[in-house]
Amino acid sequence: MNYNKKRNLLGYLYISPWIIGFLIFTLYPFSMTFIYSFCNYSITKSPVFTGLNNYIYMFTKDMYFWPSLINTLKYVLMTVPLKLAFALFVAMILNIDIKGVNIFRTVYYLPSIFGGSVALSVIWKFLFMDNGIMNKFLSYFHIHGPSWLGNPHISLFTISLLSVWEFGSSMVIFLAALKQVPNELYEASMLDGASKIKRFFSITLPMISPVLLFNLVMQTINAFQEFTGPYVITGGGPMNSTYVYSMLIYDNAFRYFRMGYSSALSWILFLLILVVTVIIFRSSNTWVYYENGGK
Amino acid sequence: MEAKINYKSELFRKILIYAFLIAFGIFMIYPLLWVFASSFKTNDEIFKSLSLIPKHIVANSYIEGWKGTGQYSFGTFIFNSITLVIPVVVFTAISSTIVAYGFARFEFPLKNILFTLMISTMMLPGTAVLIPRYILFNWLGWVNTYKPFIVPALFGTTPFFIFMMVQFLRGLPKELEESATIDGCNSFQILIKILMPLCKPAIISMCIFQFIWTWNDFFNPLIYINSVEKYTVSLGLNMTIDGTSVVNWNQIMAMTIISMIPSIIIFFSAQKYFVEGIATTGLKN
Numbered sequence: 001m002n003y004n005k006k007r008n009l010l011g012y013l014y015i016s017p018w019i020i021g022f023l024i025f026t027l028y029p030f031s032m033t034f035i036y037s038f039c040n041y042s043i044t045k046s047p048v049f050t051g052l053n054n055y056i057y058m059f060t061k062d063m064y065f066w067p068s069l070i071n072t073l074k075y076v077l078m079t080v081p082l083k084l085a086f087a088l089f090v091a092m093i094l095n096i097d098i099k100g101v102n103i104f105r106t107v108y109y110l111p112s113i114f115g116g117s118v119a120l121s122v123i124w125k126f127l128f129m130d131n132g133i134m135n136k137f138l139s140y141f142h143i144h145g146p147s148w149l150g151n152p153h154i155s156l157f158t159i160s161l162l163s164v165w166e167f168g169s170s171m172v173i174f175l176a177a178l179k180q181v182p183n184e185l186y187e188a189s190m191l192d193g194a195s196k197i198k199r200f201f202s203i204t205l206p207m208i209s210p211v212l213l214f215n216l217v218m219q220t221i222n223a224f225q226e227f228t229g230p231y232v233i234t235g236g237g238p239m240n241s242t243y244v245y246s247m248l249i250y251d252n253a254f255r256y257f258r259m260g261y262s263s264a265l266s267w268i269l270f271l272l273i274l275v276v277t278v279i280i281f282r283s284s285n286t287w288v289y290y291e292n293g294g295k
Numbered sequence: 296m297e298a299k300i301n302y303k304s305e306l307f308r309k310i311l312i313y314a315f316l317i318a319f320g321i322f323m324i325y326p327l328l329w330v331f332a333s334s335f336k337t338n339d340e341i342f343k344s345l346s347l348i349p350k351h352i353v354a355n356s357y358i359e360g361w362k363g364t365g366q367y368s369f370g371t372f373i374f375n376s377i378t379l380v381i382p383v384v385v386f387t388a389i390s391s392t393i394v395a396y397g398f399a400r401f402e403f404p405l406k407n408i409l410f411t412l413m414i415s416t417m418m419l420p421g422t423a424v425l426i427p428r429y430i431l432f433n434w435l436g437w438v439n440t441y442k443p444f445i446v447p448a449l450f451g452t453t454p455f456f457i458f459m460m461v462q463f464l465r466g467l468p469k470e471l472e473e474s475a476t477i478d479g480c481n482s483f484q485i486l487i488k489i490l491m492p493l494c495k496p497a498i499i500s501m502c503i504f505q506f507i508w509t510w511n512d513f514f515n516p517l518i519y520i521n522s523v524e525k526y527t528v529s530l531g532l533n534m535t536i537d538g539t540s541v542v543n544w545n546q547i548m549a550m551t552i553i554s555m556i557p558s559i560i561i562f563f564s565a566q567k568y569f570v571e572g573i574a575t576t577g578l579k580n
Contacts, residue, residue, distance in 0.1 A: 017451050021449075022416065025450065025452050026416055029423075033426055036427065093315065117558075118529040126330065127326055136344075259426055269422050269423075270423040
């Protein structure tokens, strides 16, 4: 065996843990989600093929399917833009050369290190309970605060704010990207007399657009699968106003043990995320700018 | 004259920025500070004021809260979380480094395709593999053990970390390895003796992220762990808020704080690696 062939084999040897893991823990389950979705399968008995029954039931009979799907879509639309806008705005302020930036960065990042934890959900509950600290705060201004978690019209919004609070890691990613923007570009445009707003749209935004795309895709994928916040804070209530799609999957799979049906639900969520991701990537051709022309 | 005006407006601008940064900073961490303060307040006082200074300091919230509900104390949950998280972190670090080494330093057929495949699984939503994984682990008899967390960690199942390590390894010069090869080191010795020490910052940030993510994780313990004696901290905390009918707010707050302490310690002791880690790879949450 010559040297190169030997090295080839070694390469495979080093990546073999990943190949095995990929086959067993990713590819196999991924394919089986699709197959189980056509079965009636209650974990104790073996799966029975039932054709499209799960999908027909989902779209026509399951009274929780559409409401939970709509809740999830609303949640994504409220969380992602708000979180990214916050992250970018704060990152731009922190990018200014002032003393103590590190302290502020730490403070803003702090909630993110507990990202998705039960602890943060518990804190959110204390903040927004009817007699919680938010309403206490408002009462100092003689404002009678709403029932943040009890009013079905705003409960989902209240929960989506929890995710906005965790904007820290998107902020740090934006900050790193902003530091890469060459100063000469700004100097040149200042000589041209461009306004601040113009500079933001013609320099800053194009230069950081690859990072914006990355943040947008990752945050969207995560938001579609949000579970802990609604589960811990409101349990899906009031009147199912915070009953998101992952809770529907969870209930079907792990409370009623309808594995086939919950696979079908998972498959639909996967397709939805895929379509949205593809749309984002397709549209990125028009708004993402790559300095070295592609790649 | 003009310079003076400029100086003034510059000063004004700075004051404005600081005012904003400080006000916003308070807004960001006030909830955390308030919960910390409230864990030392009496239950009557908690929702009556926004003050960060308790009128009467009580510490028995920690003692009572620690006892948990029923026969298992919070100490059990913390111990459980540690026995789950530590192997996951160690195995993730080892497997991801080895796999990344393979991708970064060897040329083999289909490498680019496999690498692209690995990258694309970063975007695969967990929900797409959730049910069959559970069925598989159930069939293996792993439900209600920590194996569904620990075993996958041995196989580089977090592609984020592999990607991060590959990026880092690519940035290292190859000269050292070449001279070590001439000296008769084999490729595994090169990884252990030469590359691992150089990769320390990347490995540390990988460990930090994996620790915090696994520690905070709620969904996976919720589906895989069903006996209270094996509950992790997040499950224990969730049980505390579910189970308390006579509401002992300060105990819940005390245990909330306890559950956050490991993440806080790690964050402040390794902040440098934290920020670097996010900035070089750009990670989730």
